[in-house]
Amino acid sequence: xxxxxxxxxxxxxxxxxxxxxxxxxxxxxxxxxxxxxxxxxxxxxxxxxxxxxxxxxxxxxxxxxxxxxxxxxxxxxxxxxxxxxxxxxxxxxxxxxxxxxxxxxxxxxxxxxxxxxxxxxxxxxxxxxxxxxxxxxxxxxxxxxxxxxxxxxxxxxxxxxxxxxxxxxxxxxxxxxxxxxxxxxxxxxxxxxxxxxxxxxxxxxxxxxxxxxxxxxxxxxxxxxxxxxxxxxxxxxxxxxxxxxxxxxxxxxxxxxxxxxxxxxxxxxxx
Numbered sequence: 001x002x003x004x005x006x007x008x009x010x011x012x013x014x015x016x017x018x019x020x021x022x023x024x025x026x027x028x029x030x031x032x033x034x035x036x037x038x039x040x041x042x043x044x045x046x047x048x049x050x051x052x053x054x055x056x057x058x059x060x061x062x063x064x065x066x067x068x069x070x071x072x073x074x075x076x077x078x079x080x081x082x083x084x085x086x087x088x089x090x091x092x093x094x095x096x097x098x099x100x101x102x103x104x105x106x107x108x109x110x111x112x113x114x115x116x117x118x119x120x121x122x123x124x125x126x127x128x129x130x131x132x133x134x135x136x137x138x139x140x141x142x143x144x145x146x147x148x149x150x151x152x153x154x155x156x157x158x159x160x161x162x163x164x165x166x167x168x169x170x171x172x173x174x175x176x177x178x179x180x181x182x183x184x185x186x187x188x189x190x191x192x193x194x195x196x197x198x199x200x201x202x203x204x205x206x207x208x209x210x211x212x213x214x215x216x217x218x219x220x221x222x223x224x225x226x227x228x229x230x231x232x233x234x235x236x237x238x239x240x241x242x243x244x245x246x247x248x249x250x251x252x253x254x255x256x257x258x259x260x261x262x263x264x265x266x267x268x269x270x271x
Contacts, residue, residue, distance in 0.1 A: 057147035059084060060160035065137035073134040076124050080137075083117050091159050092260050099155035106152040114149055117141075167198060199230040204249075209240040 063084045069077040090109050094102040121138050128135040141148065151157040171194065181187050200210050214228055227233065234241060 055147040057144040069133040102155035
């Protein structure tokens with residue numbers, strides 16, 4: 001899940017996992033991107049017009065439902081998947097653009113594809129069995145339609161929330177390792193440590209170098225904590241950056257974009 005708004009990124013506490021409502025971070029007024037209404041504790045926040053929080057749904061989850069429907073309804077499912085592929089191709093070309101240019105590209109090209117999907121889903125909904133995989137995929141997409149289209153309104157938003165989910169996967173994989181934290185107070189402390197290390201990893205900083213400096217400053221009662229924000233600390237300590245990781249990421253990005261560009265060229269030739 002990702003938040004975009006006027007507030008800075010800051011910790012937020014849930015009353016209890018899966019129970020009650022999620023409180024809005026202080027001063028937050030913007031858009032929250034998540035997988036959809038399956039996260040029930042966010043429903044009230046999205047439905048409250050006065051909350052100032054708008055839902056942005058994830059196209060990766062909507063697409064996954066149609067992938068599951070290809071076995072029983074290949075023609076209908078593959079048609080939707082082809083249009084979704086076109087949406088992702090547009091996003092691939094929009095990646096390097098500015099926020100405003102990205103929004104303009106989406107308005108110019110993505111909205112036309114979304115209109116095709118919307119019209120097609122309305123037709124399929126009339127004949128698809130509600131309990132079938134196709135029927136469930138269509139129902140999910142139509143129920144989330146406004147939120148699925150919202151990413152075209154703001155160039156800062158993304159078409160899916162894969163980045164957030166990849167970050168959370170580390171916790172899910174290692175959950176058994178910290179199933180028992182030792183005390184009730186250890187839970188929040190572990191959350192703080194994971195927040196710190198997540199920022200370190202995102203900026204490709206050597207964890208020990210950063211955490212050591214942070215601990216020394218805290219022990220010395222140094223109040224210049226703004227300098228310890230991962231992006232600022234990385235700029236001031238270039239020797240602590242894991243440059244090989246950055247090069248691996250860039251090389252992978254180049255290969256992925258080249259593969260997608262080749263696919264678009266082949267698709268254009270067939271037309």
